[in-house]
Amino acid sequence: MKRDITSLLDLSKEEMIYLIDRAITLKNALREGKISEPLKGKTLALIFEKPSTRTRVSFEVAMYHLGGQVVFLTKDVTQMSRAEPVKDTARVLSRYVDIIAMRTFSQELIEEMAKWASVPVINALSNKYHPCQVLSDLMTAKEFKGKIEELKIAWVGDGNNVAQSWINAASRLDFILHIACPKGHEPDPDVLRLAEEKDNIILTHDPVEAVKDADIVNTDVWVSMGEETQRKEKEVFRAYQLNLELLSHAKSDAIVMHCLPAHRGEEITDEVIEGPQSVVFEQAENKLHLHKAILEWLVLSNES
Numbered sequence: 017m018k019r020d021i022t023s024l025l026d027l028s029k030e031e032m033i034y035l036i037d038r039a040i041t042l043k044n045a046l047r048e049g050k051i052s053e054p055l056k057g058k059t060l061a062l063i064f065e066k067p068s069t070r071t072r073v074s075f076e077v078a079m080y081h082l083g084g085q086v087v088f089l090t091k092d093v094t095q096m097s098r099a100e101p102v103k104d105t106a107r108v109l110s111r112y113v114d115i116i117a118m119r120t121f122s123q124e125l126i127e128e129m130a131k132w133a134s135v136p137v138i139n140a141l142s143n144k145y146h147p148c149q150v151l152s153d154l155m156t157a158k159e160f161k162g163k164i165e166e167l168k169i170a171w172v173g174d175g176n177n178v179a180q181s182w183i184n185a186a187s188r189l190d191f192i193l194h195i196a197c198p199k200g201h202e203p204d205p206d207v208l209r210l211a212e213e214k215d216n217i218i219l220t221h222d223p224v225e226a227v228k229d230a231d232i233v234n235t236d237v238w239v240s241m242g243e244e245t246q247r248k249e250k251e252v253f254r255a256y257q258l259n260l261e262l263l264s265h266a267k268s269d270a271i272v273m274h275c276l277p278a279h280r281g282e283e284i285t286d287e288v289i290e291g292p293q294s295v296v297f298e299q300a301e302n303k304l305h306l307h308k309a310i311l312e313w314l315v316l317s318n319e320s
């Protein structure tokens with residue numbers, strides 16, 4: 017049956033755990049030089065409307081490792097730039113490729129692509145969500161902390177697409193998510209409403225409260241792609257900068273996460289991102305392994 021990952025809400029708790037564990041297995045297999053090419057002859061279309069280093073390269077390399085191939089498209093080179101409907105593009109691409117990953121502004125566009133494509137569609141980042149990022153970050157959490165459940169994970173800064181995928185994840189998995197955002201920059205109330213039956217998601221305006229005794233402290237840019245013209249007031253974010261003082265409130269063995277790219281001196285200081293608690297490059301690497309798990313699972317389950 018065809019499955020999509022337009023957001024983490026498309027996955028059950030068991031499926032999320034499966035993908036995380038499978039990614040760890042694939043990482044170990046790569047380290048041991050074991051080669052398996054379950055997607056030989058399969059093709060991934062990447063459609064990117066925003067820049068990317070990690071997500072694009074890790075999806076491409078993941079597909080190559082699995083034996084498949086990739087077609088990379090920017091939206092402006094397709095007829096979508098000349099108003100060909102997404103529903104037509106989805107049905108055409110489904111005749112050529114076995115899976116589509118899309119990075120764009122509008123979450124609705126990705127959902128429309130998924131609705132009309134007969135092949136799986138993956139959200140590779142929208143203004144609303146970044147589901148694959150959070151799945152690979154959960155993989156990193158499991159590697160460093162040995163578990164996910166019962167961890168206290170703090171998010172400080174903007175209540176953005178990555179934060180909103182963390183909320184989705186916390187609505188499925190049993191970790192405590194403590195989010196601290198400045199007033200006016202909280203996550204979308206609709207995203208919080210989707211998780212309202214869970215009491216493990218706590219929203220505050222106090223960064224120290226969020227970080228206190230955390231196992232993982234997470235942050236991201238204050239201005240996401242596409243928000244550059246919004247004239248966001250950076251001063252309101254200053255108290256949410258992840259610096260050594262704020263980090264000192266977390267557990268002494270806490271790890272620091274940032275999905276990258278980072279703006280040193282804004283949301284995180286150089287000392288923290290380069291410091292011993294930072295795992296940002298492990299996070300970046302794990303995108304490769306997690307994307308392999310996703311591609312393998314989605315393509316093979318569409319065949320059965």
Ligand code: CP
Pocket residue numbers: 067068069070071072141149275276277
């Ligand atoms: N973390 C992440 O998605 O990075 P890119 O924008 O480089 O893909």
Ligand code: NVA
Pocket residue numbers: 141176177178236237239240241275276277
């Ligand atoms: N919140 C950031 C994440 C980049 C990977 C953005 O959307 O620009």
